[in-house]
Amino acid sequence: MGEHATAAGKVYLVTGAAGFIGYYVAKRLLEQGCMVVGLDNVNDYYDVNLKRARLAELMPHEGFVFVEASISDHTAVMSLFEQYKPAAVVHLAAQAGVRYSIENPDAYIESNITGFFHILEACRHFPVEHLVYASSSSVYGANKKVPFEETDFVDHPVSLYAATKKSNELMAHTYSHLYRIPATGLRFFTVYGPMGRPDMAYFGFADRYFAGKPIHIFNNGDFDNDLYRDFTYIDDIVTGIERLIAQPPTDGVPHRVYNIGNNSPEKLMTFIETLERALSKATGREILFDKIFEPLKPGDVPATYASTDRLQQAVDFKPETPIEVGLQRFADWYVEYYGVNKA
Known part of the structure; x- marks a missing residue:
């Protein structure tokens, strides 16, 4: 499986496993012989049948366990960590969508802020080797300088969705600083592909x-x-995640942020x-x-335009x-x- 690969036999928690990226990440890990615990509340933000269809493709895998629960349920999250003790977490559950955040802001605070806090707390009490979580290219706001680099100033979000994702990066950094949780945030750029999101x-x-x-x-x-x-194909996103899982940050505050885009x-x-x-x-x-x-x-x-230099330097890969x-x-x-x- 190569030097960047994940370890077969380890337990990986994938939140948002019925979602677009979560499904593909879980599938890739299962194909490599890993045990995957998938967490999803299967909400009706978009067609539930499509979410069920994705899950139906994961279910036959011997190493797959599905838990239908919400990350905003603190007790459910803590008991899941206590029971399965994941070696690594790929946190992809979130309320997605820029325009929907204007119509239904409550969902974004509940899932993206409170839910992410519950994941961080669980990683604190049940230490993991690596927390990989979804940020978003939307943190760059109306940034005029292109390509967008991870060192750019990102304090002017233009949607509540973007603000919640920037908040996730700050919260993760804080937990990495206080509790030495190795964490990596991924700024995804317009991900597309088969079995994608109908709201895109x-x-x-x-x-x-x-x-x-x-x-x-x-x-x-x-x-x-x-x-x-910067449209980024799903397989490229999954390869980037797969390689990064095996490379948790170690120096200083163990928190890093990467763009994953097509450049x-x-x-x-x-x-x-x-x-x-x-x-x-x-x-x-x-x-x-x-x-x-x-x-x-x-x-x-x-x-939106991703610089992928940092990603390529870290894991010798860039989407193309x-x-x-x-x-x-x-x-x-x-x-x-x-x-x-x-x-």
Whole structure:
């Protein structure tokens, strides 16, 4: 499994195991012979059937145990740590989504602040070799300097979601300082792929097209000054996590933060055109979205662009799956999963 690999036989706790990234991380660990305890509350923020479908693919693995509970339930979290004593924790459970944080702020405080606090407390009382947790590229706010580097100033979030993720980094640093918990925060950049999140734009575009509806694009129709996004394919994210798990920080305060992005931002319109081509190929007929252009939404940022130098230095890896490849895999999965008629 190589020098960066995880250790077979160890217990890994993956929170958010029914979620997009959590499912793929749990799957990779199980394939390597690790024991995985998956924790998820399987909430209805998006289609529960998709979450259940992901879990159904994990269940046959002998080393998988699923616990349906919320990280905001302190007793449940502590008893889980006491029972399974995980060697490492990959904490991916969170209330996701920038726009939803404007409509339903309570969910973000409960899950991303209180829930993360419970994970930190559990790691304090039942020491782990490494806590790897999800931060977000949204911590960079409307940062004008590109590419975004981990040393950049990130004290001006433009959404409550971003503020909770920045808070997670501060809380983790504090616990690493006080209790020597080795912790690594990962700033994810627009993760996409098969079995992804229906609340993400690319998934929603496909849903709306096949429902006979137009897609809404929040870039003012200004193609010269289009939004840029650093789209990162799921397999690259999982490889980055897998390699980092085995390398807990040791010096000084044992807390590090890394960007995980593609280091290659694409114009939103280029991404949309690539998705149209991918769905056309998957269905065998030409697919063109009916597009409605609207102003930028509150909390959205004009560009995201990850510097991946620090990640590459640490684990000799950088994401580089092109969107043509990643979106084709998504389109092929989508057409099969939803039974879309082919030409």
